[in-house]
Amino acid sequence: MSLLKRLAQQVGLRDEARAAEAVLSRRKLLFGGLSSLAALSPSVARAAPRPSANRFLVDRLTFGWTEAEQLLADTLGYHGYLEYHLNPAAINDADCDARVAVYNRLNWSSNGLYDSLPQITMNQVIESTIVRAVYSKRQLFERVVEFWTDHFNIEMMKSFNQWLFPVWMRDVIRMHAMGTFPQLLAASAQSATMMFYLDNDTSVVGHPNENYARELMELHSMGVGSGYSQQDVEEVARCLTGWGAHHGFGEASTFEFEYEPNKHDNGPKVVLGTNIPAGGGFNDGLTVLSILGAHPATAAFISRKMCQRFWSYDPPQALVDAVTNTYLATNGDIKAMLRTLFTTLDPDTAGNKLKRPFHFFVSAMRATKTEIAANPTGTGSPLRDQFKAAGHEPFQWGPPDGYPDRVDAWADAVLARWNFAASLTNHNISNALINIPAFLQGATTQQQIADRMDQAIFGGTMPTEEKAVILNTLGASPNNRTIQDALGLALSAPSYQWY
Amino acid sequence: MSKSECHGCSEYLELSRRQFLGVSGAGVVAASLPAWLPRVALAGEFCSSRDVIVSIFLRGAADAMTFCAPFGDDAYYDARPTLSIPRPDSGHPMAALDLDGFFGMPPYMSPLMPAYANGDLLFVHACGSTDTSRSHFDAMKLMEFADPTNPGAVTGWLGRHLASTMAVVPGNPLRAVATEFGLMRTLVGAPDALPIPRFETFNLLGYPGTVAARRQALTSMYNATPDPLRTAAQTTQAVIDLLATIDFIGYQPAGSAVYPVSPFGTSLKASAALIKSDIGVEAIGIDIEGWDHHIDMGPFDGILAQKLTDLAAGLAAFHADLSAGNGRNFVVVVMSEFGRRVAENGSDGTDHGHGNAMIVLGNRIAGGRVLTQWPGLQPEQRFEGRDLAITIDYRDVLAEIVQNRLANGNLGLIFPNFTPTFRGVTESCSKGDLNCDGGVTPDDVPGFATALMDEAAYRGANPGCDPLNADINGDGAIDGRDIQGFTQQILGE
Numbered sequence: 001m002s003l004l005k006r007l008a009q010q011v012g013l014r015d016e017a018r019a020a021e022a023v024l025s026r027r028k029l030l031f032g033g034l035s036s037l038a039a040l041s042p043s044v045a046r047a048a049p050r051p052s053a054n055r056f057l058v059d060r061l062t063f064g065w066t067e068a069e070q071l072l073a074d075t076l077g078y079h080g081y082l083e084y085h086l087n088p089a090a091i092n093d094a095d096c097d098a099r100v101a102v103y104n105r106l107n108w109s110s111n112g113l114y115d116s117l118p119q120i121t122m123n124q125v126i127e128s129t130i131v132r133a134v135y136s137k138r139q140l141f142e143r144v145v146e147f148w149t150d151h152f153n154i155e156m157m158k159s160f161n162q163w164l165f166p167v168w169m170r171d172v173i174r175m176h177a178m179g180t181f182p183q184l185l186a187a188s189a190q191s192a193t194m195m196f197y198l199d200n201d202t203s204v205v206g207h208p209n210e211n212y213a214r215e216l217m218e219l220h221s222m223g224v225g226s227g228y229s230q231q232d233v234e235e236v237a238r239c240l241t242g243w244g245a246h247h248g249f250g251e252a253s254t255f256e257f258e259y260e261p262n263k264h265d266n267g268p269k270v271v272l273g274t275n276i277p278a279g280g281g282f283n284d285g286l287t288v289l290s291i292l293g294a295h296p297a298t299a300a301f302i303s304r305k306m307c308q309r310f311w312s313y314d315p316p317q318a319l320v321d322a323v324t325n326t327y328l329a330t331n332g333d334i335k336a337m338l339r340t341l342f343t344t345l346d347p348d349t350a351g352n353k354l355k356r357p358f359h360f361f362v363s364a365m366r367a368t369k370t371e372i373a374a375n376p377t378g379t380g381s382p383l384r385d386q387f388k389a390a391g392h393e394p395f396q397w398g399p400p401d402g403y404p405d406r407v408d409a410w411a412d413a414v415l416a417r418w419n420f421a422a423s424l425t426n427h428n429i430s431n432a433l434i435n436i437p438a439f440l441q442g443a444t445t446q447q448q449i450a451d452r453m454d455q456a457i458f459g460g461t462m463p464t465e466e467k468a469v470i471l472n473t474l475g476a477s478p479n480n481r482t483i484q485d486a487l488g489l490a491l492s493a494p495s496y497q498w499y
Numbered sequence: 500m501s502k503s504e505c506h507g508c509s510e511y512l513e514l515s516r517r518q519f520l521g522v523s524g525a526g527v528v529a530a531s532l533p534a535w536l537p538r539v540a541l542a543g544e545f546c547s548s549r550d551v552i553v554s555i556f557l558r559g560a561a562d563a564m565t566f567c568a569p570f571g572d573d574a575y576y577d578a579r580p581t582l583s584i585p586r587p588d589s590g591h592p593m594a595a596l597d598l599d600g601f602f603g604m605p606p607y608m609s610p611l612m613p614a615y616a617n618g619d620l621l622f623v624h625a626c627g628s629t630d631t632s633r634s635h636f637d638a639m640k641l642m643e644f645a646d647p648t649n650p651g652a653v654t655g656w657l658g659r660h661l662a663s664t665m666a667v668v669p670g671n672p673l674r675a676v677a678t679e680f681g682l683m684r685t686l687v688g689a690p691d692a693l694p695i696p697r698f699e700t701f702n703l704l705g706y707p708g709t710v711a712a713r714r715q716a717l718t719s720m721y722n723a724t725p726d727p728l729r730t731a732a733q734t735t736q737a738v739i740d741l742l743a744t745i746d747f748i749g750y751q752p753a754g755s756a757v758y759p760v761s762p763f764g765t766s767l768k769a770s771a772a773l774i775k776s777d778i779g780v781e782a783i784g785i786d787i788e789g790w791d792h793h794i795d796m797g798p799f800d801g802i803l804a805q806k807l808t809d810l811a812a813g814l815a816a817f818h819a820d821l822s823a824g825n826g827r828n829f830v831v832v833v834m835s836e837f838g839r840r841v842a843e844n845g846s847d848g849t850d851h852g853h854g855n856a857m858i859v860l861g862n863r864i865a866g867g868r869v870l871t872q873w874p875g876l877q878p879e880q881r882f883e884g885r886d887l888a889i890t891i892d893y894r895d896v897l898a899e900i901v902q903n904r905l906a907n908g909n910l911g912l913i914f915p916n917f918t919p920t921f922r923g924v925t926e927s928c929s930k931g932d933l934n935c936d937g938g939v940t941p942d943d944v945p946g947f948a949t950a951l952m953d954e955a956a957y958r959g960a961n962p963g964c965d966p967l968n969a970d971i972n973g974d975g976a977i978d979g980r981d982i983q984g985f986t987q988q989i990l991g992e
Binding site: 198199202203204206207208209210211214218219224225230233389390391392398399401404407408409410411412413414415416418419422423425426428463465466468469472473481484485488489492493494495497 | 559633634637653679680708721723732789
């Protein structure tokens, strides 16, 4: 029972004197209670200890620990395994490539996509995102892709983006995910999808629309409170007038990014103290992007955010500084920043992170070798419904700040986790099935099966109390029912929610 | 309906007495129950039962210049040549519904007129968070935490309210709920709080025959883990059982209320069912996304009109539902992180602004008016030359509600480093009590007469008492029109 609950029950007051007393003790309890909201602070311990640095790295670089990844990490060593994942192009990912090949629309042009049913396009994007997270050997690449899709959030349903999303993912996010940040920033700006999402396609000389200009500085580059003013926002908006996308009705539209000179404000501007002389045309926007890409505030903001995603919720300033310095020294080389991030501090000092629902679902499917049936011509699936029910289906977050990565945003909704695990292991998700005999690898007795679950899901680190529950659920003579229930409970275990 | 009615009071009284007995474990006490019992937790201005508070956040900066349009300010029309609600006398099909001769609602919000006419609906204009950020995310965070001088803030104002007051129903595992996938920051820090997107499907899936055993197994595992998951799991388990006792699908609203068929309408209807089940839910958080209309704002028949139509229809249904018959005491606060730019932009939309309006709805709210200190919309009257200035801090409104309607006087904890000014958002709960003895009896007759004849003399003779307690009909004046109501109160009619 929580302190606060106890406090609440304690106040069954009998008389006024006790009421007065209770107010005092309530105050004490209250402040104790509020400060014990350590529950909300980042450095929450998970139930199980972290056994090794390699284990930490597998947890951080992937969408869920597997025996195969641990073996690879132990074979290559900490630094070798890090370098392996920092060079995704060198990883043979043929199996996953074959799975993704059926999603043919990921390769289409904007124009072709706009002539086609968007529901199928969106389904292909979402399903392929799940498939890649589960099956790709380029796990760090996929995690970095997820990081940038949160950072440069685009809501899929807005405007023309339900048609164009494959282009955004392919030509902006995936193309530059492990390149340099200034290149990624510039590509995101020169994207029809971003122009539509943040309304810059409507921003014209004399009537600039501030939406994109503000988020470009606040969310995409420098970060809020880093020194730009409302005046800077308005000047950046002027620099970006005429940036939009080629579209219209009753004419051939490419739906590609387009700069329209007649809509551009060609007067002189001042951005963050830099004079941008009159007549700059398209270069005004490019100048802004290069100022922002090289700005120390951008380096610090992106580095902190990267550390929060990949190291811990509340990364030490020394780590943020180290990654920031790498950004500044390498012109925002994302691989170099990640290398610094993972090689500066002792992994034992990193706090634990709560898997967000997407991460948890994918990790459960990885650990159980779930087989996802592709449905490239469909418009939805039972598996997608699971992500929806947890409020974490890819690309559905409306505001431009992206899905949150905070404990308090996700910790309360444990039922969605339990229900995914129960549905998956009970074979209620018809397009995501576990081959349970294959998973068990011949284990038949109560103890063997529990050990197998411990090994495949937890790497042998399952806490005793949790394992006792699994043993108890399996019963002395395990059968299909008790095995499926036990597997669902193993995935639901509290220690499996952290990484 | 008379404002002096107290919805659901008797039930709360009963609940409190029953729970008192449960806690004391002594049935014999029943005969000598102290009369003050249900008031033990209550602040002075509170009358007999706490409101259930529904906090609705319009994410993205809703345009108060549309939903509470200042048609009396000519500068409004100068700044908004195409995106303004026409004057009530314009003959335009979109002409404003006149609220007070200066402000008006767009006509599609007409379902709210009964609540306004009844005095239950209040607008607070030129109101907001005085932080100067025009960032949605910064502004929302500051507004919801309501602790701007603390950079390490992690709890919301409503969370702190609940954490600093005892449960209305002791042991209730669901004091607060967000009809969302996660708790909004407003509610973070609340004990016994959960995000539940759909109340009627809150149960454990998987093989039906083993649900009980699997729930027991989950309890064992989560009891052994640290917070936050431990508490989340315990609350979840208790709430599964609790919600199973409520028929959400078959819920029939009262008062001929018809909720809109929309996510918001569905959330509100389910919230009404939850409140009326009397499990003791105290706070409900609802988010409505999508108010950031930089382009094609559509205040007449576009996106903004659709969203406001939904909002008005939902609030009106909720008001009718909870007010009808043996209703419940409730207060709804509707807010948004900031307002929108006074002047429209070139995309038929508006950019980020500053001051905004709040909507407050409740059966103890001093409504039927627009509360404001209007700063004017001329460029030189605007904040930074651009936006509606803020003359009322949103915390003034919330603090008064927390103290007077939620019976929590810990304002220093809930709104740290802030001294609120109470602006008459809540109705006095002491109508007719002119000698301030906590009741309305023949002893109040002399005070009533004095207040009626000579307010200054009344103040002199009754320091600390509010002469407006003689304003029985709540029209803002103490006059002959209050006599009949006062007499009825004395006679207990």
